[in-house]
Amino acid sequence: MAAQSTLNCGCSTTSKLSYSSYIPNVLLKNKKLSMAGLVLALATTSWLKKKYNNKDAAKEKVLPNGDGNTTNTTNTEFTSSDKTSSSTTTTATTKNNKIANTGSKLKKRTASVDKRFFEQMRRLIPILIPGVKSKEFALVVSLALVLVLRTYLDIWFSGFNGAVVKSIVSRNKSVFKRKAIYEFAIMMWPLSIVNNALKLTKSSMASAFRSRLSQYAHDTYLKNLNFYRASNVDNRLHNIDQCVTQDIDKFSICLSNLYCGIAKPLVDVCLFSYKLQQAIGKGAPMIMILYFISVTIFLKKISPPFGKLISTEQRLEGDLRYSHSRLIAHSEEIGAYRGINREKIILDNLLKKVIKHIEKSNVLRFFNGIFDSIFVKYFATMLAFKLLARPLMDPKYATMFMGNAKATTSQLIEDYSRNSGYLVNLSQAIGRLILAGRDLSRFAGYTSRISDFIDVLSDIDQGIYSRYVKSKTEGARVHIIDTNRLGYKVIRNNDLIKFSNVPVVTPAGDVLIESLNFEVRPGVNLLITGPNGCGKSSIFRIINGLWPVFGGTLVVPDPENILYLPQKPYMILGTLRDQLIYPHTRSEALKRQYTDDKLERLLATVGLQHLLIREGGWDVVADWSEILSGGEKQRLAMARLYYHQPKFAILDECTSAVSTDIENHLFCTAKKYDITIISISHRASLLKYHTHLLRFDEQGNYEIELIDEISWKSNESEELVAEREFPST
Ligand SMILES: Nc1ncnc2c1ncn2[C@@H]1O[C@H](COP(=O)(O)OP(=O)(O)OP(=O)(O)O)[C@@H](O)[C@H]1O
Secondary structure: OHHHHOOOOOOOOOOOHHHHHHOOHHHHHOHHHHHHHHHHHHHHHHHHHHHHHHHHHHHOOEEEOOOOOEEEOOOOOOOOOOOOHHHHHHHOOOOOEEOOOEOOOOOOOOOOOOHHHHHHHHHHHHHHOOOOOOHHHHHHHHHHHHHHHHHHHHHHHHHHHHHHHHHHHOOOHHHHHHHHHHHHHHHHHHHHHHHHHHHHHHHHHHHHHHHHHHHHHHHHHOOOOHHHHHHHOOOOOOOHHHHHHHHHHHHHHHHHHHHHHHHHHHHHHHHHHHHHHHHHOOHHHHHHHHHHHHHHHHHHHHOOOHHHHHHHHHHHHHHHHHHHHHHHHOHHHHHHHOOHHHHHHHHHHHHHHHHHHHHHHHHHHHHHHHHHHHHHHHHHHHHHHHHHHHHHHOHHHOEOOEOOOOOOHHHHHHHHHHHHHHHHHHHHHHHHHHHHHHHHHHHHHHHHHHHHHHHHHHHHHOOEEEEEEEEOOOEEEEEEEEHHHOOEEEEEOOOOEEEEEEEEEOOOOEEEEEEEEEEEOOOOOEEEEOOOOOOHHHHHHHHOOOOOOOOEEEEEOOHHHEEEEOOOOOOOOEEHHHHHHOOOOHHHHHHOOOOHHHHHHHHHHOOOOHHHHHHOOOOOEEOHHHHOOHHHHHHHHHHHHHHHOOOEEEEEOOOOOOOHHHHHHHHHHHHHOOOEEEEEOOEHHHHHHOOEEEEEOOOOOEEEEEOOHHHHHHHOOOEOOOOOOOOOO
């Protein structure tokens, strides 16, 4: 029996007959006591399960707040009618109006092996295995072949073991030598190769699945502006980074383990049942299989929802990691505010939640494990003893391979040893199937997260956004935007930016400007001003296609003809050259005749040529957003503008950290390169570089003025916003 365990590899084992030696005698002898223990343990588990489910139901209504703690929401059902853009413009009259949205129920979603899970898998499998000629399909077939080979080797080993035991008991040296030395010396090679091939194929399959799924996730997530919309317009997905990296990895490993954990035991069950029914009678394997099926059903009834537990654990881990990455990203601000104690409270709370959840899962696993052992291992062992001994104890069940009246003792020992080997393998196979069932619900947790990710991205790709919104006045609701039903029009024109009756609406449905009308042609430089939060930057978001257009007609150039310069310019992870030419690559820059010398001249125009010496040249890779000062970053962004020379540039407070000389240089150079400027600023000193002023007030009203020399001279020292108030309409 001990020798048989040497065969085990790759797949985990559950029901081993050898466990019989551990069964406490007292339990076997005293049926009443064992039954009492069983009832007690059962009661404990069902109580725990109930407790868990009740808590969980309460948590369905709980949302995290800023402290990493939770607050209760009461409103989970919402109703409102569908409205298109035409109704938008008529219903939206003031700022803070809400665009009427499709009401939607907050659905309770569970991660378990149900209809939804199979539907999710049906959609995921074509992504994982794109066709019969794919590498993944080849791996699936190879793994199946290796698994069948493994089963044949198990059968060989059971017979071999019986023969060796017989040769020992009958003191037959020559047979012992032939079997245990020569035959085994040959067979150890295929045994070893097959076992390791199983491991290799399994891990190759996991990494092939991971690569396929990650590629798909990258393709959809990084397509168009989906990555922006997934976190800014839609808010269904949380911790997207974790989903694209960790969850996909775990899903792939779990899937290949499951494939092994189901395919191999299935082959084993068929082959060993066949062998067993020859050896100990037709009914024996059937009794064993029926026993395991009823145990599985019973265990499923009493076991906690592991899929849901895993899914919650992943979410909580993601929240914790996200908060840590925020701490790194904002370390300077947090340090300056001495805000670390506040941050620590948030992190400690999130950590507490993760640990509490893991501990709760561990307790549930502990009780669940007790039942697994009792029913899957020990009761099964008792039943196996009975079935093995039956042909000997009752001649009615005797077969050619067990209990034959003419058989010698050594023959009986060989038969017993071989048959128990078959039974061990059959029990292990069924046990593994039960375990696979358990893994399946864990796998359902990963599947649910990944399919949600894919489904939401697919919605976003089709222009359908959903957002959970909570406000004091309206309570909680789900705000759905289906851009296919909005009556807007977008026209591409590389020489014009024009808003005709376009409302400015946030993804949460707040109407910032009811109906915006203005146009910018080459040579018309527009300065946009207004109070904080009135929607100035939102205009750029609409021009760039980041936010949905809720109505009217929008004329915009192709994206390569507009460049956006924000207050805090984005710095890519890469070389200094990469910062200057972003988003171009070096080869693209060279194609445009931008050699390093020419780039150096660009740097010189913004007074940054010293960076080349200070930082060690063009090819030094660094975290430039950390290394450069705010002003240096703004100058570098200006050099980027000179490199790209787009037709239009949107400058969003992009000169706030530089001197007026440099500011002047920027606007003069832009003029020299024929770049039409749309600036967003509160500074009256910028008036002189523009021809028109678009001024908003807090109510969403606006006015467009022509800037003549007199007006900018008289306004130069003033803040543009405070200058004038508009009557509300
Ligand atoms: N992704 C988003 N989802 C929902 N609302 C948003 C989003 N981004 C911005 N908003 C809201 O839109 C409103 C306008 O924001 P915007 O950035 O356009 O203001 P702004 O006029 O540029 O302000 P500031 O002068 O402070 O930069 C704000 O109330 C803001 O909270």
